[in-house]
Amino acid sequence: MDEVEKAKLMAAKHAFQLIPPNNRVIGVGTGSTVEKFIQLIREKRELFHDKVFVASSIDTALRLREHGFKVVSTSTIDKIDVYIDGADEVDPEMNMIKGGGAAHVLEKILAYNAETRIFIVDYTKLVRRLGEKHPVPVEVLPEALLFVYRRIKELGLRADIRKSRGGKYGVVVSDTRGIIIDVHLDKPVDVVELDRVLHEIPGIVGTGFFIGLADKVIVGYPDHVEIIEKPIKDRHYSNDYRL
Numbered sequence: 001m002d003e004v005e006k007a008k009l010m011a012a013k014h015a016f017q018l019i020p021p022n023n024r025v026i027g028v029g030t031g032s033t034v035e036k037f038i039q040l041i042r043e044k045r046e047l048f049h050d051k052v053f054v055a056s057s058i059d060t061a062l063r064l065r066e067h068g069f070k071v072v073s074t075s076t077i078d079k080i081d082v083y084i085d086g087a088d089e090v091d092p093e094m095n096m097i098k099g100g101g102a103a104h105v106l107e108k109i110l111a112y113n114a115e116t117r118i119f120i121v122d123y124t125k126l127v128r129r130l131g132e133k134h135p136v137p138v139e140v141l142p143e144a145l146l147f148v149y150r151r152i153k154e155l156g157l158r159a160d161i162r163k164s165r166g167g168k169y170g171v172v173v174s175d176t177r178g179i180i181i182d183v184h185l186d187k188p189v190d191v192v193e194l195d196r197v198l199h200e201i202p203g204i205v206g207t208g209f210f211i212g213l214a215d216k217v218i219v220g221y222p223d224h225v226e227i228i229e230k231p232i233k234d235r236h237y238s239n240d241y242r243l
């Protein structure tokens with residue numbers, strides 16, 4: 001196993017130990033680090049027989065099911081106790097870019113609605129600014145693809161429509177039936193403002209910016225982990241709009 005794989009396993013092992021036993025609904029993200037987490041829970045299946053899982057992608061749902069776990073549709077639940085996922089980039093503020101696996105729309109819905117959000121990454125995912133190593137994926141309704149693509153380029157951003165690297169010819173279509181435009185951040189930008197501007201373009205379903213959605217980031221190294229935590233006061237349900 002190479003160093004990065006060892007680091008992913010370290011992060012997944014630590015996340016496994018952090019899941020409180022009283023959590024019933026567990027959300028699971030997508031990707032190779034999450035895959036290691038799934039392998040770990042499979043080895044301790046007896047501890048999870050009373051749990052219900054909700055998956056951020058068809059791939060994750062299939063893997064959980066083939067190991068005998070109970071997977072329910074996202075449309076049948078309104079709250080998740082704990083959510084575990086990976087990420088493509090994490091900045092010092094715990095903001096992230098996700099969507100390397102084109103699952104970010106559902107991943108964001110699950111993360112937003114989870115009581116506790118734990119992200120597991122290897123050390124190569126740490127960046128000083130978002131966009132340093134990865135473009136930010138933007139999911140677009142197929143009907144709006146070229147309108148959105150043109151508008152993004154008018155904003156002065158370099159963008160590519162994501163193409164399949166095998167198994168399918170042409171554009172990548174996500175599990176939520178959108179097409180992915182990868183937007184490159186060639187120079188430092190205010191990601192919160194860019195995220196807001198992108199969401200104003202009709203046809204964009206969601207971006208891969210995860211701003212303020214992590215409670216804990218477990219960073220794996222080949223022989224140890226580091227944990228980055230967010231102060232509780234920043235939780236996303238702090239606003240109360242009840243009359």
Ligand code: 5RP
Binds near residue numbers: 086
């Ligand atoms: C999928 C994601 C993944 O979490 C992200 O791409 C990281 O994947 P990996 O653990 O394989 O490096 O956002 O949409």
